[in-house]
Amino acid sequence: MLYILEDAINGILMGSIYGLAALGLTLIFGVLKVINFAHGSLLMVSMYVAYWTITLSGLHPYVALVIVVPIMFVFGYFLQDIVIKPIFKAEKNVREPITVIIVTTGVWYILDNLTLLIFGPQYRTLQDNPLRGKMLEIGEFMLSVPKLWGFGAAVLTTLAVYLFLQKTDTGRAIRATSLDREAASLMGINAYKIYNLAFGIGTATAGVAAVTLVPFNNVFPTVGVLFDIKCFIIVVLGGLGSIGGALLGGIIIGLIESIAPQFMAATWAEAIVYGLFLLVLFVKPAGLFGVKNDW
Amino acid sequence: MKILEKIAVPVVAFSLLIGTALLAQAENVKIGNIEPMSGPSASLGQQGKAAREMAVEEINAAGGIKSLGGMKLELIYADSESKPEKGVAEAERLINTEKVHILSGCWNSAVTYPTTAVAERYGIPFVVPVSVADKITEQGFKTVFRIAAKDSWWTRDQFAFLKDMETEFNSPIKKVAFVYENGDWGTGFATQWKELAKKAGYEVVLDEPYPSTSTDLSPVVQKIKRARPDVLMLVSNAADAILLTNTIAEYNVKLKAIIGSGGGHADPSFLKATGKNATQIFDIVEWETDVNKPGAKEANEKYKAKFGQNFSGEAVDAYLAMYVIKDALERSASLEPAKIIEALRATDLSSGPGMIVGYDKVAFDQTGQNKHAALVIVQVNDVGKGLERITVWPKTARRAGYTPVFPMDVK
C-alpha cells in the first residue's frame, strides 16, 4: 500500500510536469486551431537555453526563469510572426489549416538538426545545482525534490495562464479570437497579433517546463521528440484547448507511467497509455475535461 | 581545317580532363562507411567517423598501401539515420556509384543486417567494427567480417566476471535483476542472461525491458529497489543510461554491483553527465584508456587532442578496423573484391599501430567473426585524478595497484 502511495505521488509530480510541457500546445491549439508539431522542439530549445543560462550564470535553476521565459516568449512570438503567419494569411478561409501543421513540422526538423549542428550530439546534465539529486526522505518514503518544485511550477503556471485568460483585457481578446476570429476582428482585435501573443505565451510555458526538467533530465538535440507524442496524448485526454485539462491529462499519464510498471513490464505501461488514449477518443472525443466546443 | 581544329582541341582537352579524373579516382582505395550521423544514435556515428579519420590519416601519412604502389585510403561516409532502409539505399549507392572497394559500419544491428546482405549480393567485403548481435556473422555470408565480440561473448564474460568476483571477495551473489532497453540489442542480451543465470544458479528477481524513449525512469528504479537484487545488469543507450544512473543514486538503491553493457555506459558524455553518481559502476567494454598495450596511451592522447574526448570501445574498434583493412590490402595487393575477401579471411594481425586493443590478435573464423576478440570489465572510480574507468577484469589485465570495490560501498 505504501508502495502504491509512493508511486502515485511520483506519478502526480512527474505528470504535472508533463502537463506543464503540454500547456503551450493546448493553448496554441485553442487559439490558432493548429497542432503545433514543433512544440517538442520548442521545449528542447528551451532546455538548451535553460541549461546554458544556469551553467553560465550559476544561478539557482528557478531564478533562471526570469531569463529563460522572456527569451522563449520572444522566440515564439517571432517564430509565429515570421514563419507561420504568412501561411495563415494565405489560408484565410480554412478553419483548421493543415498546411500549418506541415510548416510546424518543418520548423521541428530545422530546430532539432540546427541544434545538432551547433551543439553536437552530446548529452548534457546540469552539474552541482542546488536541486540536483535532492530527495525528501521520510523513512522508506522517498520523493524527488526537483520534481516537487516542478509540481509547484506546473500548478502556478497553469493557474497564471488561466487567470490571465479570464481576467485581463488581453486574455479576453485571446479568448474572443479563439471563439470567433471574424467577430473578434470586427471588434477591432488584430487576430494575427493575438496569434503571435498566444504562440509567444505557449512557448514561454515550454520555457517554464524546461526549467523544471533540466535539474534532473538530460539535454540533447532530440530530447523534444520524447515529449512530443506524450504532449499530444495529454492535450487530447484533457481536451484540446482546455488549460486545466492539460494539467489533469498530464497527471493521468504520469500516474499510469508510475503505477502500471509495478504490475507489468514498463513497455506494456506504454501500451496502456495509448490504449487509454484511443478509448477516450472513441468514447469522449472532446477529452475528459474538454468542453463540447473547444473554446 | 580550322574548323576541325576548333572541334578537336576542346574534345581532346575534355577527354584528357575526364581521363585524369578517372585516373585520380583510381588512385585511392575507397572505403564506404555507413554510420548514424544524425538521429538518436548520432553520437556513436560521429565517434566512429573520428576514429576512422585518425587511422586513415596515419596510414596515408605512413605511405598508404605499399603493395599497391603507395595507394591512399579514402573514406566515404553515408548517413543511415539509424534506419535500415536508408542503410540499404546507401549501401547500393556506395557499391554502385561510389564504387567502393570495401564497406564498413553500421553500429545499429538493425541497419547492419540488411546492409551486409546487400554487400553479400555484390560480393563486396564488409568489415563490421562493432554491431554486437550474434546473428550478423551467423547469416552464412561470405563477405562479412566482424572485429568486435558478439553478444553471446559479452554476456558470457559478464557472468564469468561475476563468478570471479564472488570468489575473489568471498561475497556470494544470489539474486540478479535484468533491466534493458526494449530494442534488438537489449532483448538479445536479456535472452542470453536468462540462460546464463539459470546455469550459474542465480535467482532472477526482475526481468524488465523499458522503452528507450522514457522520460522518467523512477518507476523502473523503484521496481529494482523493491526487488532487492544483489546485482543489477543493464543494457542502455546514452540518454537512458544517464537517467537510470542518476535516479538509482537518488533513490539510494543498495546493490552489490551494477554492470553495464557498453553502449550508453561507455558513451563519452556518460561520465560527464552522471558525475559521482557513476562511482563504482562496472561496465564491459572492448578497450579502455588504461589498457596495457604499447601505443594505446599515445593513440588516446592524440584522439583526445583532436576530438575532445577519450577513445571509447566503439571508436577503437573502428580505428582497428581501418588497420585490419590496410593489412588485408597489403596482402591482397589487388583491389579485386574476391582477393580482398580472401586476404581478410587469412588475417592474422598481431602488431602495428592498430593493435591497441586488449587482446593479442585479429583473426577471423569461418563465419567472419574475430575469434580473438575479448572483453574487459572496468570500474568507474576516482583514484585521485577525478572519475575514470579502470580495468579490473580479467585479473591479468587489471590496473596495477587497483583493487576493485566489490560489493559497492558508495554512501
Place this chain on the structure above:
Amino acid sequence: MTRKTLERCAPLALLALALALPLAVQSATYMHILIVLLFYAYLTTSWNLVGGFAGVLPLGHSAFLGIGAYTSTILSLQYGISPWLGMIVGGVLAMIVGVLIGLPTFKMRGAYFALATIAFAEGFRVMVENIDKIGPFALNGPRGLQIPPLGFGLGKMLFADKEPYYYIILVMLVVVLMLTAFISRSKLGYYLNAGGEEPEAAMALGINVARAKLIAMAMSSFLTALAGTFYAQLNLYIHPKSVISLDLSFEIAFIALIGGRGSIAGPVLGAMLLRPVSDFSRIYFGDTLPGLHLIIFGVILILVMTFQPRGLQEPLTRLYHWVIDRLSSDRRTA
C-alpha cells in the same frame, strides 16, 4: 495534332518513358532511388484516397504498411507461402483494421483525427515490440524479421537485380493511379469530396458521408499494406521501428501536401520533387554537416507551404496545359 489527342497521348507517353527508363539508367544506385521514389508515390497515392479525397489528415498509415510487411514475411518465412499471396492476406487484414479504426475516428474533426491516427500507429508499434509470438506466428518483438537473400525468383518476389522491383512497383503505381482516377469520377469520389469540404451540407443532401469515408479507408489501408510486402522484399529486413514509424507516416503526408492533396497527380509529383531532395541532400551533406539534409528538407516544406499552399500540382498543371496548348493544332485563342 488536336488538343484532345495530345491530352490523351501525354499520359501514355509518360508511361512509355517510365517503362523504358531502366534501359537508360544503368546504375543500380539510381535504380534504387527510382524504386524508392515510385514506392513513395504509390504509398502517397494510396494515402490520398483518405487523406486527399476524404479531407482528413491520417498520420498513422505506417501501421498498415507494418501489417502488410509482417503478414507476408511471416507467411513466407514460416510456411513458405509466396509473398504474392501473403500480400493479399496482409491487405485484407489491414483493410479490416482500417475499417475498425475508421468507424469511430471519422466522426472526429481535423486535429483529433490526425492525433488519433498517430496514437493508433504508435500504440500498434509498441504492441508489436512487446509481442514475440502470436500463437504460432513469430513476430520476434523488437528484433524484427529477416528475409534471407536466397532463392531468387518471381514466385518468391526476391530478385538479385533492381529491374524487377522497378517494374513491380511501377505496375502497382499505375494500377492505383487508374483506380484513383476512376474513383474521383465516380459517385464515391463525389461523395468523398462533398463530405470532406462541407460534411453538414453533404449529409443534408442525403449523402452517407461516413460510409463513403469508410470505403475509402478500406481501399487505402488495403493498398498501403501491399506496399508493406514490397518494402520487406526490397529491404529484406523489417523491425517495428522501421516499418511502423512515425517518420514514414509523416513523410507520406508531406509528399501529398507538397504535391497537392486530393489531386491525382499530386502524390506522384510530390514524390518526384521531395524524394530526390531528401536522397541527394543526405548523400551530399550527410557526412560533412550532420543533420543539414533534414534542415534543407524542413526549409523546403515551409517554403512550398507558404507560397503554394495547394501544393505544386497547381502551377505544374497550369504549365502542362500551357505546353499542350502550344503544341496542339487547334490552339485556343487567348
